[in-house]
Amino acid sequence: MSKIKVMDEILANKIAAGEVIERCSSIVKELVENSIDAKSSKIKIDLIDSGVTEIKVTDDGVGMDEGDALLAFQRHATSKLLSEVDLFNINSLGFRGEALPSIASVSEVSLKTCFDNVGTFILIKGGKLIKKESSDARKGTEITVRKLFYNTPARLKHLSSLYTELAHITDFINKIALSYPSISFILTNDGKTLLNTDGRGNLLKVINSIYGVDVTKKMIEVRNNDDEYDVYGYISMPEVTKSNRNHIITIVNGRVVKNQEINKCINDSYHTYKPDDRYPIVILNIEVDTS
Numbered sequence: 519m520s521k522i523k524v525m526d527e528i529l530a531n532k533i534a535a536g537e538v539i540e541r542c543s544s545i546v547k548e549l550v551e552n553s554i555d556a557k558s559s560k561i562k563i564d565l566i567d568s569g570v571t572e573i574k575v576t577d578d579g580v581g582m583d584e585g586d587a588l589l590a591f592q593r594h595a596t597s598k599l600l601s602e603v604d605l606f607n608i609n610s611l612g613f614r615g616e617a618l619p620s621i622a623s624v625s626e627v628s629l630k631t632c633f634d635n636v637g638t639f640i641l642i643k644g645g646k647l648i649k650k651e652s653s654d655a656r657k658g659t660e661i662t663v664r665k666l667f668y669n670t671p672a673r674l675k676h677l678s679s680l681y682t683e684l685a686h687i688t689d690f691i692n693k694i695a696l697s698y699p700s701i702s703f704i705l706t707n708d709g710k711t712l713l714n715t716d717g718r719g720n721l722l723k724v725i726n727s728i729y730g731v732d733v734t735k736k737m738i739e740v741r742n743n744d745d746e747y748d749v750y751g752y753i754s755m756p757e758v759t760k761s762n763r764n765h766i767i768t769i770v771n772g773r774v775v776k777n778q779e780i781n782k783c784i785n786d787s788y789h790t791y792k793p794d795d796r797y798p799i800v801i802l803n804i805e806v807d808t809s
């Protein structure tokens with residue numbers, strides 16, 4: 519008798535969730551990146567208890583029709599990558615079609631979306647479709663994730679303190695807001711607003727929303743370009759420093775990247791103007807021509 523069996527989709531998604539979703543911020547990341555890929559101009563993230571009780575992401579993007587809304591929760595279902603050729607020309611943040619099915623397999627997800635003025639509501643729990651009905655036709659998509667890890671107690675136990683979960687989320691949203699000044703981001707936790715950017719495309723204003731006016735006054739604009747690279751951003755004067763490197767933020771084609779060489783180069787350029795154990799605030803957008 520053969521011993522090998524193909525596992526059912528819900529189980530496969532639950533296992534994949536182990537890789538895609540580590541903590542609340544992983545869910546926020548996947549949902550917000552989907553909203554960006556959906557060409558949203560305004561993205562609102564509302565948390566209850568740092569996301570442990572509820573994460574709600576509302577956008578004004580392209581939305582989905584009923585068929586796509588259902589498909590979105592199937593493994594490897596994506597609108598962003600259709601052929602192998604596309605793999606070498608990815609312009610979206612997601613492409614694997616794994617996030618939504620993974621999230622839905624370890625939580626309760628409700629989705630309200632709209633396309634062509636027809637609204638759809640879907641409720642999925644533990645990967646199973648519980649409800650599907652028509653809904654009001656508000657532009658965009660609203661996804662709410664509740665009861666995270668309710669069916670994987672070991673992972674639930676491993677969530678950090680509310681303080682740490684929130685710190686990870688804030689860090690991610692701050693960086694994504696700096697990467698996309700033309701999108702308005704609003705982050706709230708238990709009804710309290712933690713970040714609100716206006717989406718008017720002004721990077722310095724985003725810096726102001728995150729670091730405050732005193733830091734903003736001491737930021738210097740930098741700009742340079744050649745045939746391959748377009749570099750634009752702000753660096754802090756040497757008297758404005760932080761105790762760690764986390765505020766040296768380099769963004770390549772809309773993605774925050776950590777590159778030790780670039781970081782070292784930036785840090786070294788401050789020479790002896792700042793103490794060795796202090797680090798500048800730097801936000802550098804690097805556009806690379808990939809065509």
Ligand SMILES: Nc1ncnc2c1ncn2[C@@H]1O[C@H](COP(=O)(O)OP(=O)(O)O)[C@@H](O)[C@H]1O
Nearest residue numbers: 552556590596597612613614615616617618659
């Ligand atoms: N906020 C959203 N607005 C519009 N479409 C969305 C949104 N979120 C997800 N989708 C659709 O659902 C699909 C699956 O999403 P996901 O599981 O994150 O995979 P991926 O982002 O890798 O394609 C996306 O390709 C997209 O078509």
Ligand SMILES: [Mg+2]
Nearest residue numbers: 548552612617
């Ligand atoms: Mg995605």
